Amino acid sequence: MSSKTEQKLGREKLQRIIEMCIAIEAHAVDPFMLDVDDIIKVVKEYFPRWEKPEDLNLDAETIHHLASSIKLQSEWIKHRSTSLYTDPFLLEEKITQAGKEVMVGLFLKAWHPVVELEQISIHSLAEAMRYWETLLPLRERWKELAAPKVEIGTATRDELIRERILGDKVFSDELENYWQELKEKVKEKGHDGKILYWDFVGAETYEETAQRAFLTSFLITYGYATLEIHPLEEEIFIKPFETPIAKISTQQSISIPIAVTHDNWQKWKRGEPD
């Protein structure tokens, strides 16, 4: 078998192990279905063949998930060995069948409520009086602010835009235009349908960059684009979708913080890696 075919087979095996471990972590599969020795054998067998960072990453991910599954096995054994372990079905049955009075009666055998007292002391009274003496009257603490009186009037949309209360475009239009810009930029400068995050967000001024990063976050949240993160290379790509993905907002989302600091912006301007 050629080295490439073997690597492909190895990748598939690791992928299957990861899927199995994820199912165990989600409590969908019994943790003891996993033969740890066998898996370690597979991981050991293919490890010397991994050269690419993605493969090493896959290897590390397999070990990570395997460790989580072993932890679950150990927790299961620990729980079973404690005196508190009882068959949950049996217990549930007992709970459902027990009457209120029985339940209260047996709870009282195991319940030892905490004793606590609340009482004011001479010391706390003296302390409170000292506080009261030094407390300024409300009229002195909450002095009225001399707010200038302004006549009620009307403002036009242009005036609100000038005051920066409103943007000059409807936000959804602005987002749509920005999405088109992303698609064009990917065609021009990107590869594999994606572009480096900073190459898209970066602009002449820092203010503009921050504004673009702000809009980009909405592109991702609203399903117009997605982020692709390569942790080993420390690279973040942005990838536009051909049509917005509506189900994104219904799935559980994760937040990815990206620091758009002045220093990072300067580094990008100088062409230094982030």
Next chain:
Amino acid sequence: MSRRKGVYASKMKRATHMLFYRRHQKPGVKGWELHKALGADYPKVLDILDDYLKSLDLQVKTVFEEEKTPVEKPALEELDKARFYVTLRGELTPKETKMIGWRIDDLAGLAIAIAYIISKKGQASRKEVEELLNEKLPGWKVGLNIDRYIRYGYLLQDDNAQLYLDWRTRAEVDRKALIDTLLTAETQKTAPSEVTDEESKEADYKSND
């Protein structure tokens, strides 16, 4: 009285003040607070106090951090991280529970919730617990009761609506005894409509929620 005895008597008084009167939002005192106030021999002071409280049917209860109850004699470091409470040593009678503001339904609901969470390895979804309580309590009460158990510190709820046992259950409930007695108890069926008896109405006035 010898000087040594006098020292312990005064330390015991100090420990009593600290343990009986609530100092923080939650009752109880952390080991390190007792260590600071009474000195490194505070476990001995607590032993003497516990012995003294026996005649009053009270006890000094130690709750170790994250349920790491040591198998052997705990080290001072472990005790410093533990929390100490004064709890009832013996048992309350059903009449007494009404006096302290618990209706029979509420207490039975609490017992069921705690036992069920224990049976599920310390974690159960609120929905499951609600369904279980719904069998014997009126629907409108179930949610209110669970909120009350959470507010009192018996249960804890996370953002995913999963329920866990909280600090008060760890301090007050002998979980092993609860499960053992439940498993050995004679089963007795109760109809859901059996809720509004005269006694529970009466207790309603006493309940402050």
